[in-house]
Amino acid sequence: MSVRGNILVADDDAAIRTVLNQALSRVGHEVRVTSNASTLWRWVAAGEGDLVITDVVMPDENAFDMLPRIKKARPELPVIVMSAQNTFMTAIRASETGAYEYLPKPFDLTELLNIVNRALSEPKRPKLDARGEDQPETMPLVGRSAAMQDIYRMLARMMQTDLTVMISGESGTGKELVARALHEYGRRRGGPFVAINMAAIPRDLIESELFGHEKGAFTGAQNRSSGRFEP
Secondary structure (H helix, E strand, C coil): CCCCCEEEEECCCHHHHHHHHHHHHHCCCEEEEECCHHHHHHHHHCCCCCEEEEECECCCCEHHHHHHHHHHHCCCCCEEEEECCCCHHHHHHHHHCCCCEEEECCCCHHHHHHHHHHHHHCCCCCCCCCCCCCCCCCCCCCCCCHHHHHHHHHHHHHCCCCCCCCCCCCCCCCHHHHHHHHHHCCHHHHCCCCCCCHHHCCHHHHHHHHHCECCCCCCCCCCCECCCCCC
């Protein structure tokens, strides 16, 4: 069931504003549009709007610089960020600054409407800023295809959790790169990153390789080994 709300839209592209205004109004939302960040901030500070949709690059201020102010003033207000700078770091920055969702341009209107409905339907909970120490400045993943955008957005969401993640894919598709990005840019970055080629370890020695062994535990175990995952 669709939930109706008051939506604030900020984008310096008149065509984008028109498309969003029509699409959101068509499904019953009340929409206010602006071409600059200062007007958006004035609306938000006055307590207006149930949800914000904003472009990143605005004429007067970058949305990533404004987002912390929005989250401080109204922590429960969901903010959907749009950007034509479709990189891994854009998705990460959106997540770090408290955006509810990141949408790369050009976006699918049906997907945006689904995200809007989900944001308005969910219980209002402040999104915590999970940033800690400075993160690496290098970009571990590149690509602007739709498939890569899906990966960026999924990683940005997973980096704010401590959930166990399984990454699957064909050989050579970059599973370790994804795992390393998830580690270095998420909550796990304070711990070690251990990459193991399981196919190169004989089956009978996998347990010893991972968890170590005591001297004499098996034939050839002449010394104690700590293993990869022993504390």
